[in-house]
Amino acid sequence: MPTSYDVLIIGSGQAGNPLATAFAEAGRTVALVEENHLGGSCINYGCSPTKALLAAAERAHQIRTAADYGIRSSAPEVDFPAVIARKNAIIQRSRTGVRENLTKEHEGITVLHGHAAFTAPRTLQVKLADNTAQELTAPLIFINTGTRAAVPDLPGLADVPYLTTTELLNLQELPEHLLILGGGYIGLEFGQMFRRFGSKVTIIESGAHLLEHEDADVCGAMEEMLTAEGIEFVLGAQAHHVSQNAEGVVTLSARTREGERRLRGTHLLIATGRVPNSDKLGLDVIGVKSDEKGYIQVNNRLETAAKGVYALGDVHGGPQFTHISYDDYRVVRDGLLHRKWRSARQRPLPYTVFTDPQLGRIGLNEDQAREQGIRYRVGKMPVRTIGRARETGRILGFWKVLVDAQDRVIGAAILGAEGGEIMTMFQLIMMGKLKYQQLQNMVIAHPTWAEGLNNVFSKLEEPTV
Template identity: 75%
Template sequence: MPTFSYDALIIGSGQAGNPLATALADAGRRVVLVEENHLGGSCVNYGCSPTKALLAAAERAHHIRTAAEYGIRAQEPEVDFPAIIARKEALVQHSRAGVRSNLTQEHPGITVLHGHAAFTGPHSVRVTLVEGDEREIEAPLIFINTGTRPAIPPLAGLEAVPYLTTTELLDLQELPEHLLILGGGYIGMEFGQMFRRFGSRVTIIESGKKLLEREDDDVCAAMQEVLAAEGVELVLGAEARRVSRNAAGQLTISAHTPAGERRLHGSHLLIATGRTPNSDKLDLSKAGIKTDEKGYIRVNSSLETNVRGIYALGDVHAGPQFTHLSYDDYRVVRDALLHGKRRSARQRPLPYTVFTDPQLGRIGLSEEQAQAQKIPYRVAKMPVRTIGRARETGRTTGFWKVLVDSQDRILGAAIFCAEGGELMTMFQLIMMGRLKYPQLQNMIIAHPTWAEGINNVFAKLQEPE
């Protein structure tokens, strides 16, 4: 088996590994990147890009279905589901081609290998190529960017039924008649609303007492109300105990709920109960790399593992799993290795958006977090319908909630509103600039925009109840 030496080895073509490969190559380093599946990682192939393409199609269908509210007569939309999937696939293929070109043509000094990598020592890896050949690779710097995969719960009968993860659901060619979704996190909610708007019946089964368990109760209640109003059935506090399939192909989940035992029937089952790290097939023990009890690779504030020169980037290490944080992992490592600038990966803001309609944009502390940390705060809450832009567009569902500290600065915001992610980013900028809320009340903001709410949201700033 031949041995090859490089300055840096990157395992996984994700949102941290790809830009790191180009940055190191541009700095004159010889880089090899190993990818077992498609280039681009989860975001390009089965995460952000494809799901948001499908959500855009679902939103168009909803616009047509509700056009009469705006004085436009329209027929019930005819959903061509294979065409929707084909559009999504074209976008994915375009992104994959862009990643491949970036790595193999635009930046000399990068070698891309398609195959499986496994450690043979602290700084050596065996790569089994898709063609079957093997080669040993040695490098003083190694970066693990292998991401996660869907976690499959120990549900009785699951191994005997044709369940789906989000990866398979994105490639369906038929619209489910009745989609059962096991899990009420942001994935379950986005797909639930999406397929309901496509015309499927949808039931979300969640073991907790509310959807989005990490959010404040008022945010969860508002989200649940929106989904229920569109016809999504929510079964909360439900412990799924068994799944089965009859001769006609119907799936049945037996669940214990606060109302007693229930048998929930559907044509398709989506498992959306979380993710598990792709660290178990890398032979980490041969390099001495430590993981936590769930298999996530342990890293320090610089994203370095317990083995010097080996780093873990993106979702494969513990912490929030978002593309933008994976990309920031790349920046943390790039700046430390190439620019001599050290920054802790533990001290950074966490903005995120749930892409339901309306969106939920979140930055900073929630009320529950502020209370748990015993941080004094006041809260401003404003219904979306008070914003002129909301009334004019008819998108009046939701509210803004902003937490303010004792120094009149923003602690956090939950923006459940049309364009909630974009509006949340404005609050993130406000927090970075350490502006005080009275300054925001007196800003001149173009009319009529969603952003005008920044002038008004603080009108009823109150102590928490």
């Protein structure tokens, strides 16, 4: 006979874990099924490990550039296995914390390790790690299975030992020359990271510029800054073949505006996006619909077409960020446990690209404002004009803010030191619906990065077409 629970959750990610504890604290019985490591992508191969490695790469860069501050030092020696070991220790602490929270701190939660798939409405079969199977039923089921690296249909790729970000995070030796296929935020973060560790890096992007969802001035400045660190960019490149010779050298062939390019390296990272882990869940059995890419279709309450079945996090498409997955949890928690529903489609989208300097983004960019027919003014200020920037030597980038006809902030792009933190100030401003004059005249402690809020609005002008 199947085992009955009040709630079944497939996937131990940033929406599934807090939802399990919320239902358990409300007195419900919960089974959480995880096929891989507890914690989902953020803890295991996303945010935590990559930011731990970026921190190590930044330390190496600081030592390498110490002479700019009058500090004599020798060139840094990167102990790459030790860098990876530190990252692994951080991950293991996080995994342990998740397990203890689910199993020791909250009664009523059963954690099962295996693969879950629907066999009937409100019914899952879980194939456990010991090759046995268990059938589970519940009136509420939440799919939180996330995504995996997308692998392009590139001739020759199957015969080359390419890397996704998951494998790259576990290398024990530093690549001599890393080829990165994809110029999105993942490719840029890993590109700068490995360049600072000492690898030669080439990034190949099919688009005309990096970060396809950003304004051209942001993309251009990002490319210029990373080029100055020694990263090679090949843009507008259509990769059409990859191979590896007997010496282990990987050759990626691409058609570019300048003609055929054959790019050679020791390692190849595929960073061309993500695909949802929805293809082996038996969704057709219960009539759950997905789009042409496999993302599960949901309404503004995150409900699927099957009664009692919800999809949370990256698996339903849209912006793939940890903070959005966590907000999915809050949407269904408040709706189902407190009868206070709000739309999952009407919420701000802050995000940060963790290059150095960072790119923090909130609200509309110029392209989006024009597309929506919104009248706006734009203020753009070089970071080097901020006193804190000159004192710390972190002078790269610019702040850019959009203001509407009612003098309210509708978007900001902060490319500069602490860009993500500064962007959040603009998010608070937008949520409070403050007018920019209140910020321009606000007394702000000196010398801080926040002083830029006094100054950036003095640059407001009509946009150029």
